[in-house]
Amino acid sequence: MLSDHVWFAVFPDDDGGGAAARELRRQAVQLFTHASGRPWLIGRWPPGEVTVAGVGTAMIAVFGRCSVGAAELTALIRDTPDIGVIEHRTRTLAGSFHLVASVSGMVWARGAASGTRRLFHTRVGGATVAADRADVLARLGDASVDERALALRLVTPAPAHTLEERSVWRGVHSVPSDHAIVLLPGGTSRVERWWRAPEAGLSLAEGAVRVADALSGAVATCTTGGGIVSADLSGGLDSTALCFLTARTGIRLVTHRWGAADVGNDDAVWARRARAALVEAEHQIAGTQRLSPWFSGLVDPRLPLDEPFRWVRGIARVPEITATLVDAGSRLHLSGQGADELFTGTALYLHDLLRVRPLAAVRAARGFRALHRWPLEATARALLDRESYRAAYDRAGRSLTDPVPRQHVPHLGWMLPARLPAWATDDAAALAREAVRDAAETAAPLAATRGRHATLAAVRAAGVTLRSLSALYRSAGIPLAAPFLDDTVVNAALAVRPEEQCTPFRYKPLLAEALRGVLPEELLTRRTKGDFSADAFAGLRYNRPDLVALTEELHLAKLGLVDPVGLREAVTGLHPSATALSHLEATLGVEAWLRSTRFDPHRPTAAFAMGGQP
Structure with missing residues (x-):
C-alpha cells in the first residue's frame, strides 16, 4: 500500500489544494501547513528526513541530506519574502534533497539537478x-498505466533523456530535473528553470581543488550526526574514494564488497590494498555463494518503485546485502x-573540440581510436558530422527496429543508437515511434x-537509476x-574543461587529482575496471x-507489447556478448514492475496495489 513507502506531496495554498489533500490524508502520517493553515506538505517519512523553518508567511522545507539545519534555513528566509532570492541562497547547499518553499501564497518546489530526487505533478479537481x-x-x-511509456522502457539505450524521465502513468507528468514547479492560488501552475550547468573553463588543477572540496562536503552530510555508516568497497577508484573520505571524518565505517564470478576481475586485489x-x-x-544469483526474484517481485527499473538483475541481492549492513549497525x-x-567522460567532446582546437582533437581521436579500435574512415565521418539535435531525434524514432550497430564503431552523435528488442511487437514499435515523434x-x-549534452544526459540517467536503487x-x-551525484559535486566536475577530464591517455584524471593526498598513491594508479558479465x-x-x-504468463504480452515466444528464445538462447543482455534486462525490468504493481491490463483505469500488496 501507499502507506508502506516514504513519500510526500505538495499542495497549493488555496481551497482546491485543501480538497486534494483530504484525498491523501488518510494514507499519510505527517502534515505541515502553510502559514494560512491550509495543508502544505503531507506524506510519510522517517524521523530526521525533513527540516522545516518558517518566518511570518514564508515557510521552507528540505527533504533529505543537507549541510544546514533549521536555524540556518530560518536565517535564509528571515529578511526576504522573495522565492527567487530563497532559491539563489539555497543553490550552493551541500547534500541531496528536495527543496519546497511557501511564500505569501506561492509554492515553489524542486528536486536535484542530477535526477536523484525528482518531482511529478498532476491535476486533481481544480488544483x-x-x-x-x-x-x-x-x-x-485514479490514473492508468501509459502503454507508450512502457514501450519506450523497452528501448535500449533510452533514445533521449526526456523519454527516459517520462512518467509511466497517464496524466502524471515529470518535472525536468533542472526545473522547479510553481503552484499558484487558483489552480494555475508552471515549471521554470532553476539550474544551469556551469561554464567549463577550469583547468585540471583548478577543478581538482573544487571537486575535492565538494566531495568532502557531500560526504560530511552523510556522516554528520555520528553513529555508523557503511560504504561499498569494490576496489574501484570511486567506491575507494568514498571509503577514505568517510574514514577521514572519524565516524565508524563498515565497508562491504561482493565477489565476482570472473577470476580475471582484479577488483579483489585493489579492494584488499584499500582495506x-x-x-x-x-x-x-x-x-x-552467499548472494542470490543475478536475475533472481523476478517471478513474484515486491518492488517499492513507481516506475520500471533497468538494473533488475540484482534486486534479490539488495535485502541480503542490507541485512548484513543493518546487523553491523549502519544507519x-x-x-x-x-x-x-x-x-x-565521453569522447563526444572531440566533435566540439575539433571546431576550436583541431590539432588537440585529432591527437585525442588517435588515442580513442587505439583504445576502442575505431576504424579511421568511421572516426573521420563521426567527427565531421553536423546533424542537428532535432534531426537526430527524428532519426532515433525511425531507426528503433533497425539492426543493432556493429561494435567498434564510434558514435559521436547527439544520442546513442537506440533499438527495440527483437521480441517487441509491431504495436510496441508503433507506440514507441509515436512517443518519440x-x-x-x-x-x-x-x-x-x-x-x-551527452555528459548531462548521462548524469541524469545515473540519477534516475540511483533514485530507484535508493x-x-x-x-x-x-x-x-551517492555523494558523486550530489549537485555540488556535479557542478564542480562540470566546471572543468572536458578535454582535460576525459582523455584516452589517463583514467579519470580529474577524480585522481582531487583524491591526491586522500588515497594512498598506489591506489591512484589503477587503470583497469572490473567486469561482471x-x-x-x-x-x-x-x-x-x-x-x-x-x-x-507475461504481463507485457497481455498489453500487446512483447512476443512471449521471442522473449523465451532470448532467455534460453546463446548471447555472444554481455551487451546483448541489456535488452533482456530492460524487458525483464518492465515485466517485474508490472507484476509488482499487480497491474491488471483488462481494466481501463488504475488497477494496481501500491507496493506490490494484493
Missing part, C-alpha cells in the same frame, strides 16, 4: 498537486554511483554542444547515498527455469 513519487499522484487521480590502509574500519566480504550506506558518468516537436538538447535499499532497511551469464543460466515460466 495542481506535486509529489516525489509518481504513483502517489496516480493513486490520487589494508583502512585499519580502523570493519570490513565485510560476501562471496558469490546509511554510501555508493559510488555516478562517478563513471562524471569522471570517465511527439516528443521531438518540443525537444531541446541539454547543452549547445554534443559532448556537454528506494530498494530504503525498503530493505537502510537509506542509500560472468555473473550475468551465470545468473541467467541458474534462473532459466523461472524466467521461462515468467514468459508463459
Whole structure:
C-alpha cells in the first residue's frame, strides 16, 4: 500500500489544494501547513528526513541530506519574502534533497539537478498537486498505466533523456530535473528553470581543488550526526574514494564488497590494498555463494518503485546485502554511483573540440581510436558530422527496429543508437515511434554542444537509476547515498574543461587529482575496471527455469507489447556478448514492475496495489 513507502506531496495554498489533500490524508502520517493553515506538505517519512523553518508567511522545507539545519534555513528566509532570492541562497547547499518553499501564497518546489530526487505533478479537481513519487499522484487521480511509456522502457539505450524521465502513468507528468514547479492560488501552475550547468573553463588543477572540496562536503552530510555508516568497497577508484573520505571524518565505517564470478576481475586485489590502509574500519566480504544469483526474484517481485527499473538483475541481492549492513549497525550506506558518468567522460567532446582546437582533437581521436579500435574512415565521418539535435531525434524514432550497430564503431552523435528488442511487437514499435515523434516537436538538447549534452544526459540517467536503487535499499532497511551525484559535486566536475577530464591517455584524471593526498598513491594508479558479465551469464543460466515460466504468463504480452515466444528464445538462447543482455534486462525490468504493481491490463483505469500488496 501507499502507506508502506516514504513519500510526500505538495499542495497549493488555496481551497482546491485543501480538497486534494483530504484525498491523501488518510494514507499519510505527517502534515505541515502553510502559514494560512491550509495543508502544505503531507506524506510519510522517517524521523530526521525533513527540516522545516518558517518566518511570518514564508515557510521552507528540505527533504533529505543537507549541510544546514533549521536555524540556518530560518536565517535564509528571515529578511526576504522573495522565492527567487530563497532559491539563489539555497543553490550552493551541500547534500541531496528536495527543496519546497511557501511564500505569501506561492509554492515553489524542486528536486536535484542530477535526477536523484525528482518531482511529478498532476491535476486533481481544480488544483495542481506535486509529489516525489509518481504513483502517489496516480493513486490520487485514479490514473492508468501509459502503454507508450512502457514501450519506450523497452528501448535500449533510452533514445533521449526526456523519454527516459517520462512518467509511466497517464496524466502524471515529470518535472525536468533542472526545473522547479510553481503552484499558484487558483489552480494555475508552471515549471521554470532553476539550474544551469556551469561554464567549463577550469583547468585540471583548478577543478581538482573544487571537486575535492565538494566531495568532502557531500560526504560530511552523510556522516554528520555520528553513529555508523557503511560504504561499498569494490576496489574501484570511486567506491575507494568514498571509503577514505568517510574514514577521514572519524565516524565508524563498515565497508562491504561482493565477489565476482570472473577470476580475471582484479577488483579483489585493489579492494584488499584499500582495506589494508583502512585499519580502523570493519570490513565485510560476501562471496558469490552467499548472494542470490543475478536475475533472481523476478517471478513474484515486491518492488517499492513507481516506475520500471533497468538494473533488475540484482534486486534479490539488495535485502541480503542490507541485512548484513543493518546487523553491523549502519544507519546509511554510501555508493559510488555516478562517478563513471562524471569522471570517465565521453569522447563526444572531440566533435566540439575539433571546431576550436583541431590539432588537440585529432591527437585525442588517435588515442580513442587505439583504445576502442575505431576504424579511421568511421572516426573521420563521426567527427565531421553536423546533424542537428532535432534531426537526430527524428532519426532515433525511425531507426528503433533497425539492426543493432556493429561494435567498434564510434558514435559521436547527439544520442546513442537506440533499438527495440527483437521480441517487441509491431504495436510496441508503433507506440514507441509515436512517443518519440511527439516528443521531438518540443525537444531541446541539454547543452549547445554534443559532448556537454551527452555528459548531462548521462548524469541524469545515473540519477534516475540511483533514485530507484535508493528506494530498494530504503525498503530493505537502510537509506542509500551517492555523494558523486550530489549537485555540488556535479557542478564542480562540470566546471572543468572536458578535454582535460576525459582523455584516452589517463583514467579519470580529474577524480585522481582531487583524491591526491586522500588515497594512498598506489591506489591512484589503477587503470583497469572490473567486469561482471560472468555473473550475468551465470545468473541467467541458474534462473532459466523461472524466467521461462515468467514468459508463459507475461504481463507485457497481455498489453500487446512483447512476443512471449521471442522473449523465451532470448532467455534460453546463446548471447555472444554481455551487451546483448541489456535488452533482456530492460524487458525483464518492465515485466517485474508490472507484476509488482499487480497491474491488471483488462481494466481501463488504475488497477494496481501500491507496493506490490494484493
